Amino acid sequence: MLSALGVSTPRLDFFVNLARRKGAYGSKLTGAGGGGAFFALVDEEKVEKVKLSLAKRLKNISEVKIEEEGIK
Numbered sequence: 001m002l003s004a005l006g007v008s009t010p011r012l013d014f015f016v017n018l019a020r021r022k023g024a025y026g027s028k029l030t031g032a033g034g035g036g037a038f039f040a041l042v043d044e045e046k047v048e049k050v051k052l053s054l055a056k057r058l059k060n061i062s063e064v065k066i067e068e069e070g071i072k
Helices: 010-021 044-055
Strands: 026-030 037-041
Touching: 010 026, 010 037, 010 044
Parallel strands: none
Antiparallel strands: 026 037
16 A cells, blocks of 8 residues: 555565565555665564565664563
């Protein structure tokens, strides 16, 4: 949807879709748009597969883990 609104770029769309194809539950751009950054929600078992796929084409990848359980 954000791509349709014109706030994404073809390069950013490529990475969002690549993360999904490699096993992410979902992925989307973040920030002000224009191709700056994206995030992907990935299960622990698939993190390395997704990261390796992205690392072939990206310089900076940050991993953040949710350490505490949220509201039940």
